[in-house]
Amino acid sequence: xxxxxxxxxxxxxxxxxxxxxxxxxxxxxxxxxxxxxxTGHGLRLIHYSYGAGNLQIGDVPDGYKAxxxxxxxxxxxxxLASPSQTSLYFCASSDTTNTGQxxxxxxxxxxxx
Amino acid sequence: xxxxxxxxxxxxYEGQEVNVSCSHTNIATSEYIYWYRQVxxxxxQFIIQGYKDYVVNEVASLFISADRKLSxxxxxxxSLRDAAVYYCIVTGYMGYKLTFGTGTSLLVDP
Numbered sequence: 001x002x003x004x005x006x007x008x009x010x011x012x013x014x015x016x017x018x019x020x021x022x023x024x025x026x027x028x029x030x031x032x033x034x035x036x037x038x039t040g041h042g043l044r045l046i047h048y049s050y051g052a053g054n055l056q057i058g059d060v061p062d063g064y065k066a067x068x069x070x071x072x073x074x075x076x077x078x079x080l081a082s083p084s085q086t087s088l089y090f091c092a093s094s095d096t097t098n099t100g101q102x103x104x105x106x107x108x109x110x111x112x113x
Numbered sequence: 114x115x116x117x118x119x120x121x122x123x124x125x126y127e128g129q130e131v132n133v134s135c136s137h138t139n140i141a142t143s144e145y146i147y148w149y150r151q152v153x154x155x156x157x158q159f160i161i162q163g164y165k166d167y168v169v170n171e172v173a174s175l176f177i178s179a180d181r182k183l184s185x186x187x188x189x190x191x192s193l194r195d196a197a198v199y200y201c202i203v204t205g206y207m208g209y210k211l212t213f214g215t216g217t218s219l220l221v222d223p
């Protein structure tokens with residue numbers, strides 16, 4: 001069974017705070033993704049990567065940075081968090097041979113006060 | 114990427130068969146159809162994928178119309194655990210920007 005692990009699972013910060021969400025996958029997948037989920041919007045793609053050192057911009061990238069340090073690890077960085085970034089964040093991975101089949105983590109709930 | 118249209122919600126009783134439809138009128142010849150489901154407090158989970166005709170696995174079956182503009186996810190004998198949001202996604206086999214809409218929320222009554 002493919003495994004994607006996110007941390008922290010819950011995070012509370014204040015406006016202007018610095019937040020890093022971590023994601024590790026043990027699937028040996030090349031592709032990794034960060035999504036956010038908000039009521040009424042479904043899941044929206046923030047950034048994705050197809051390998052260590054690579055970063056691609058998703059559909060809602062403003063206010064977010066990301067870094068893929070290894071094949072296993074993908075980080076999402078909020079350097080000046082705002083209340084509009086309060087959301088449920090999901091990390092996912094997929095194999096190069098079938099990138100439509102994503103494996104998701106359990107999610108990280110971020111609250112920006 | 115082809116846009117998809119699903120009913121926002123459905124309701125069924127335990128033990129019934131549920132069919133969730135998805136319209137993708139602009140689907141390209143290179144695109145596949147994927148279905149996911151998401152239960153509260155968890156990430157989406159892949160259910161099934163297909164290109165044409167009929168696909169079945171241990172969880173569900175997927176029927177795709179001859180012109181590929183409509184697909185139907187069939188869940189046999191639903192239980193309370195099948196209550197979830199079901200997403201239909203259309204993307205290329207090597208497409209990496211999956212777009213999740215708001216899906217179909219399935220309510221299952223005992």
